[in-house]
């Protein structure tokens with residue numbers, strides 16, 4: 001195969017290098033295109049645009065493959081914890097026993113937040129959305145640790161290990177606090193004897209007079225949820241983090257922007273939309289067939305189906321689907337919404353509308369049902385996604401920060417507005 005791509009415009013021919021990734025992904029290096037030709041590419045939604053070279057996560061959407069730093073997601077889901085996967089994503093290798101213990105300890109000792117932050121929770125109006133609170137709080141963390149959030153790249157990198165552990169730790173405390181603030185419940189302090197995920201459940205559901213003791217299956221299922229959300233290549237929120245980071249902004253500001261990117265229903269908000277959709281179908285007494293018909297006619301959207309990259313099963317959806325069944329079985333409970341979800345999946349997978357468009361269940365199709373089984377309230381679903389995604393955002397921030405001569409992200413546009421016109425004297 002030629003290692004150059006040839007482009008002919010207005011009778012002139014230009015050659016551009018081909019870049020091949022470590023898994024054979026091919027790209028045309030168009031960095032000199034505008035300088036050479038005066039043309040830019042138009043690629044709405046960036047579906048054909050590689051915005052960076054990255055070593056973190058590999059996805060093959062056609063084959064339904066997801067790997068963190070080379071390790072298949074199925075193997076990590078079986079053998080790793082969220083915290084080990086977070087270390088892998090951030091530092092490139094799984095931790096040995098000593099590295100894991102140091103990482104855990106660094107996270108553990110950062111679990112509480114400065115008490116001055118409590119007053120900030122009071123400043124939000126009642127019923128504020130926890131994603132708005134989370135984003136504001138993640139950014140304001142930088143105010144409490146200004147030496148880690150200096151916007152001086154060298155200095156911010158010098159404090160990176162501490163900042164990364166702090167962020168992984170405090171996001172969980174802030175998330176639980178935002179839930180309890182909204183409910184008017186007193187804040188619960190973290191416990192040193194609990195591991196990461198169990199500690200989160202404790203801060204969410206314990207009361208000063210009644211300690212919540214989650215069972216092992218519940219903790220394991222939530223840990224799996226977090227691990228499966230830990231990174232996913234250049235999605236909307238991660239690209240947002242990289243874009244903000246490319247200006248030289250610190251880790252806290254960049255991650256806070258990522259939280260906002262995640263909030264929308266086409267991204268992290270989809271897990272909420274899926275459960276609301278299933279509730280609606282249940283309430284209407286529909287077996288799912290009317291909803292599928294409406295989705296095909298463009299009157300509804302089958303939330304949790306379809307993906308910009310996966311044109312096959314999202315491997316995370318397969319793992320989560322089984323996890324929901326396992327958790328409910330262990331609890332000896334049934335969820336009518338799971339039955340509806342399975343019926344929808346079955347009909348969509350055998351329907352030409354969905355088959356032709358390669359629409360398969362994505363991570364959100366079953367993740368909301370898993371959170372519901374664990375007892376996480378609906379308004380916290382996207383926050384849970386954010387806790388899981390923190391390692392990916394941190395790793396991507398670092399990749400931008402350590403890249404020598406990193407260019408600021410600055411796409412171009414094609415202006416379609418009015419051409420130059422003159423301002424007449426309105427008077």
Ligand SMILES: CC(C)(COP(=O)(O)OP(=O)(O)OC[C@H]1O[C@@H](n2cnc3c(N)ncnc32)[C@H](O)[C@@H]1OP(=O)(O)O)[C@@H](O)C(=O)NCCC(=O)NCCS
Nearest residue numbers: 266267270295301302303304305306307308357362363364
């Ligand atoms: C994820 C998503 C935004 C990807 O969007 P995209 O790559 O831009 O794909 P498009 O929206 O262009 O969809 C392509 C076609 O499939 C249809 N389609 C896509 N997702 C669909 C869905 N969930 N239900 C019904 N039809 C869908 C579109 O209507 C379009 O049909 P058309 O070609 O007849 O116009 C989209 O599939 C979606 O909205 N899914 C539901 C939300 C969701 O689960 N998001 C979480 C993603 S992890």
